[in-house]
Amino acid sequence: xxxxxxxxxxxxxxxxxxxxxxxxxxxxxxxxxxxxxxxxxxxxxxxxxxxxxxxxxxxxxxxxxxxxxxxxxxxxxxxxxxxxxxxxxxxxxxxxxxxxxxxxxxxxxxxxxxxxxxxxxxxxxxxxxxxxxxxxxxxxxxxxxxxxxxxxxxxxxxxxxxxxxxxxxxxxxxxxxxxxxxxxxxxxxxxxxxxxxxxxxxxxxxxxxxxxxxxxxxxxxxxxxxxxxxxxxxxxxxxxxxxxxxxxxxxxxxxxxxxxxxxxxxxxxxxxxxxxxxxxxxxxxxxxxxxxxxxxxxxxxxxxxxxxxxxxxxxxxxxxxxxxxxxxxxxxxxxxxxxxxxxxxxxxxxxxxxxxxxxxxxxxxxxxxxxxxxxxxxxxxxxxxxxxxxxxxxxxxxxxxxxxxxxxxxxxxxxxxxxxxxxxxxxxxxxxxxxxxxxxxxxxxxxxxxxxxxxxxxxxxxxxxxxxxxxxxxxxxxxxxxxxxxxxxxxxxxxxxxxxxxxxxxxxxxxxxxxxxxxxxxxxxxxxxxxxxxxxxxxxxxxxxxxxxxxxxxxxxxxxxxxxxxxxxxxxx
Ligand SMILES: [Zn+2]
Ligand SMILES: [Zn+2]
Numbered sequence: 001x002x003x004x005x006x007x008x009x010x011x012x013x014x015x016x017x018x019x020x021x022x023x024x025x026x027x028x029x030x031x032x033x034x035x036x037x038x039x040x041x042x043x044x045x046x047x048x049x050x051x052x053x054x055x056x057x058x059x060x061x062x063x064x065x066x067x068x069x070x071x072x073x074x075x076x077x078x079x080x081x082x083x084x085x086x087x088x089x090x091x092x093x094x095x096x097x098x099x100x101x102x103x104x105x106x107x108x109x110x111x112x113x114x115x116x117x118x119x120x121x122x123x124x125x126x127x128x129x130x131x132x133x134x135x136x137x138x139x140x141x142x143x144x145x146x147x148x149x150x151x152x153x154x155x156x157x158x159x160x161x162x163x164x165x166x167x168x169x170x171x172x173x174x175x176x177x178x179x180x181x182x183x184x185x186x187x188x189x190x191x192x193x194x195x196x197x198x199x200x201x202x203x204x205x206x207x208x209x210x211x212x213x214x215x216x217x218x219x220x221x222x223x224x225x226x227x228x229x230x231x232x233x234x235x236x237x238x239x240x241x242x243x244x245x246x247x248x249x250x251x252x253x254x255x256x257x258x259x260x261x262x263x264x265x266x267x268x269x270x271x272x273x274x275x276x277x278x279x280x281x282x283x284x285x286x287x288x289x290x291x292x293x294x295x296x297x298x299x300x301x302x303x304x305x306x307x308x309x310x311x312x313x314x315x316x317x318x319x320x321x322x323x324x325x326x327x328x329x330x331x332x333x334x335x336x337x338x339x340x341x342x343x344x345x346x347x348x349x350x351x352x353x354x355x356x357x358x359x360x361x362x363x364x365x366x367x368x369x370x371x372x373x374x375x376x377x378x379x380x381x382x383x384x385x386x387x388x389x390x391x392x393x394x395x396x397x398x399x400x401x402x403x404x405x406x407x408x409x410x411x412x413x414x415x416x417x418x419x420x421x422x423x424x425x426x427x428x429x430x431x432x433x434x435x436x437x438x439x440x441x442x443x444x445x446x447x448x449x450x451x452x453x454x455x456x457x458x459x460x461x462x463x464x465x466x467x468x469x470x471x472x473x474x475x476x477x478x479x480x481x482x483x484x485x486x487x488x489x490x491x492x493x494x495x496x497x498x499x500x501x502x503x504x505x506x507x508x509x510x511x512x513x514x515x516x517x518x519x520x521x522x523x524x525x526x527x528x529x530x531x532x533x534x535x536x537x538x539x540x541x542x543x544x545x546x547x548x549x550x551x552x553x554x555x556x557x558x559x560x561x562x563x564x565x566x567x568x569x570x571x572x573x
Contacts, residue, residue: 033073050149058099091181092165158183161386175209211402275317319350321359342371484509
């Protein structure tokens with residue numbers, strides 16, 4: 001490869017190898033989530049007695065986290081410094097940026113800043129958690145400037161797959177930090193609000209010390225297509241069919257919903273909104289003026305059957321094949337109001353989030369089996385990403401000309417790819433920081449460097465329990481899922497420890513009892529022998545339990561090469 005070209009990029013050069021001087025003001029930047037991963041975004045910026053936080057998100061658990069509902073950042077550091085936290089600034093209303101807010105506000109009561117739609121979605125969430133009364137919510141626009149503690153916080157409008165997204169510029173005593181939020185560059189956005197380049201250029205002239213940049217699509221060359229291109233596809237699908245049209249997409253993609261409504265209006269169709277989160281988002285967005293729905297356009301799900309097929313559009317959740325979501329239920333005839341039938345056209349206007357591919361493909365199969373015509377990403381342009389591809393990221397870098405960059409919203413491979421991209425523009429490799437959760441980066445007006453770590457990590461939310469499922473519980477769930485469980489019940493004489501009844505063995509998920517009767521019979525007699533053959537007449541439960549467990553573990557492994565969880569239960573008479 002030839003030497004990296006500068007391509008017009010002019011990084012601000014510091015003095016060579018400056019040593020950190022105690023006289024220079026130092027600002028700390030600490031990611032508590034959202035780096036080296038996609039999800040649970042949370043970034044701490046600290047100077048002296050002042051802390052501000054950008055975003056408070058959740059992550060949806062992968063398959064390895066059995067039964068876990070949500071994962072949120074460990075905010076021990078913020079709790080320990082609660083009196084310093086001046087506010088949480090939200091970039092936009094996606095769950096990976098606002099979903100953790102109820103859990104955070106339960107631990108630290110701090111003001112929250114966000115744009116209108118973002119706060120609209122937050123209000124819903126806080127109401128559900130009973131937190132709305134005490135919440136200090138401050139609505140901001142992209143043109144506001146907020147002074148908090150030592151920081152001056154400004155905002156710039158970005159394009160993304162939800163309206164009202166912003167990036168954040170923070171003036172600190174050690175220089176300017178710019179956070180991109182989740183962004184793409186859409187020259188023809190559905191709401192006509194283009195990313196605010198002029199502000200970026202201004203920040204670039206002012207000098208950006210640290211740029212925290214969305215790296216989700218850094219592997220993709222070129223530009224992410226405009227959201228409007230999806231509307232063109234909708235139009236061609238609508239033009240071709242007289243059947244009912246069912247469209248599944250992300251509830252939060254208000255622009256997409258707007259395009260469905262516009263297309264339906266064009267083709268004289270009504271729209272029914274189905275699915276709890278979809279109904280909520282449509283309500284909030286319409287009330288706040290982010291969705292423009294002609295009068296009489298929306299119908300209730302009950303009215304669908306009263307209209308001719310060619311006047312029906314249904315917009316719904318379930319684009320990820322989630323088992324409980326509306327589309328999945330409609331496809332398996334399990335939905336209270338709507339069943340997909342032969343001849344329906346179903347548009348899946350999304351791509352599967354990594355990990356959901358199988359669920360989505362199962363739903364598509366089910367739909368084809370019923371005889372529906374299914375339109376999905378692989379066969380038509382029914383979805384575009386909300387994140388910037390390489391050319392958009394480059395443009396951002398050229399506007400801002402940052403000295404240091406932290407790629408966020410991506411795995412390690414995104415950080416590494418970002419570094420390569422940065423190098424082609426003359427940003428030295430060591431200025432693109434591959435940051436891990438909990439690392440403290442100290443920034444002065446000359447350099448940014450890692451100086452230590454704070455307590456950080458993941459907290460699992462299971463049902464209403466926060467953080468009460470740890471690694472041991474998870475290990476048990478894995479174990480149960482893999483090898484099942486055997487419960488051994490024995491009744492002993494409390495005087496001398498003699499076995500009075502049992503052992504009885506109950507197993508679940510281990511072996512098919514009807515075929516393994518012999519083996520379980522043998523297991524019983526092994527346990528009985530072990531209990532009667534022991535040399536002490538102890539009635540100490542832990543000794544007996546260990547004896548039962550060891551005997552069965554050894555026997556089952558020898559016979560099946562599996563290790564079910566063995567739970568001995570001892571009753572004394
Ligand atoms: Zn987002
Ligand atoms: Zn995000």
